[in-house]
Amino acid sequence: MSDRALPTQILIAGGGIGGLAAALVCHRAGHRVQVLEQASAFSEMGAGLQLGPNAVRVLELWGLGDAVRAVAARPQHLQVRDAGDGRLLGAMRLGAAFRARYGADYLTLHRADLHQLLYTAVQASGVDLQLKTIIKIIAGNPYKVRAICDKYTDVSVESAVHYADALIGCDGLWSQVRAHLLQDDRPRPTGYCAYRAMLAAADVPPDTAQDQVTVWLGSHMHAVAYPVRGGALFNVVVIVREGINAGDKVDMESWGQQAHGETLTERLSHMHSQLLNLISAAPDWTHWVLHDRDPMQGPHQMVKGCIALLGDAAHPMRPYLAQGAAMALEDAQALGAALARSHHLPTALQAYAAARWKRNARVQAQSRRNGHIFHAVGPLRVARNLAMTAMGERLLDTRWLYEGGLAP
Secondary structure, eight states: OOOOOSOOEEEEEOOSHHHHHHHHHHHHTTOEEEEEOSSSSOOOOSOEEEEOHHHHHHHHHTTOHHHHHHHOBOOSEEEEEETTTOOEEEEEEOHHHHHHHHSSOOEEEEHHHHHHHHHHHHHHHTOEEEOSEEEEEEEEETTEEEEEEEEEOSSOEEEEEEEESEEEEOOOTTOHHHHHHHOOOOOEEEEEEEEEEEEEGGGSOTTSOSSEEEEEEETTEEEEEEEEGGGTEEEEEEEEEOOOOTTSOOOTTOSOEEEOHHHHHHHTTTSOHHHHHHHHHOSOEEEEEEEEOOOOOSGGGTEETTEEEOGGGTOOOOSSSSOHHHHHHHHHHHHHHHHHHOSSHHHHHHHHHHHHHHHHHHHHHHHHHHHHHHTOOHHHHHHHHHHHHHHTHHHHOOHHHHHOOOOO
């Protein structure tokens, strides 16, 4: 089938970081774009995130490098410590050393800030952004898609039908587009929960360095802390093994359930005082249950006909390599590159999946391995600590990850 004449209509499900990034590249490739978001406002759940040079290079390519640096922090080092006795296990230089090595910064920032700068860019482009819209039924053929949605107003729910030449599912871990495309099982709980808090810089205990990323490794747990918003705020995440029983009042799909810092401190009372002081200093905590899927097995898990998946909808991963947002940005860049090479959308989407699935699978697998290493007990923990102490930066620097990512 010959290439279609531009412009064609692309429908994007989800207005998070991945959805807005996809909207931006699709619009810049010359397509009409419509974003459907089920929330009542374009905003981002969560707190901090880390962006390695692979992700920062994507934003720079889109002309957003200055914007992201204006809202981010630039930590100078990454340190790994034993959560039990506090000793330093390994360190890696970030800052100027990382920029010289990889040609881009290592940044830490608030998720809402990254989302806002993408939203500003998409809104300025004139993309059609619709809120309170939930896709219920997806139908079509390899070249056309029809999405039947519930459109919520202040007083009623109305049915709306959207037609497009392609649909990009950027609707996250619990993706409805994925359910239609692959009809596979739901994500599985990993047995761990993540607790997060945000502190004002002035409230951070004096024994905690605020110009670096600090990772604490313990038995069946780890914690990470780093600055955001240029150092004005300090993000703390603690991940612990936590069984969820059938009778527990836990919303598996929620990212913002309230939690109690006192409970977390009691559970970790045997950990080093510096970590406990930091946890105690945080005024408010939320938590969520970590889920994931097995690493991808092929491009068929990202694209079928004129429907594609991007970000967590395609490849959710455990947060032990700090690459969730980065992989969504890389996906979007690859999507934009594929659209620029072919105006025939199914061909472009197949090229996108072929370019992305192996790297995404590798990051998923490495994230899972890191979790076993981070939370190690017994002989594995001893071996981990010895290796980090002996190899330091050589072990911590993931060169294949930070050097890759841009679509050809």
